Amino acid sequence: MATQDPDTERDGPLPPDVVADLLADERRRRALEILDRRDRPVVVGDLARAVLATERNVPEAEVPDDEVDAVRAELYRDHLPKLTATGVVAYDSMVGTVELRRPDVLPDGERPIPTDQ
Numbered sequence: 001m002a003t004q005d006p007d008t009e010r011d012g013p014l015p016p017d018v019v020a021d022l023l024a025d026e027r028r029r030r031a032l033e034i035l036d037r038r039d040r041p042v043v044v045g046d047l048a049r050a051v052l053a054t055e056r057n058v059p060e061a062e063v064p065d066d067e068v069d070a071v072r073a074e075l076y077r078d079h080l081p082k083l084t085a086t087g088v089v090a091y092d093s094m095v096g097t098v099e100l101r102r103p104d105v106l107p108d109g110e111r112p113i114p115t116d117q
Helices: 016-024 026-038 044-056 065-085
Strands: 089-092 097-100
Touching: 016 026, 016 065, 026 044, 026 065, 026 097, 044 065, 044 097, 065 089
Parallel strands: none
Antiparallel strands: 089 097
């Protein structure tokens, strides 16, 4: 996956059918919510760990590394290509981080209260 310029902005809102497709997958939606809460670039492995911890409602330290590896591979294979192609996230391949660029895709009612994590 190539590095995407984080300063590249898309013009206007994404079409509703594109947003619906992006949010249709629960794991992808959860990853977007985590990125929104963190409000900074996140290493993909750390994002995978946070997704699993949130799904299981356990501390991140309790998530086994082998399961993190599987979710990290899923993020790279299935989710990041869609999210970067639509400009919703920026992926920096030099440091392996992903950052939310289009928080407007998250419905207002589902946007979490920012926390310091």
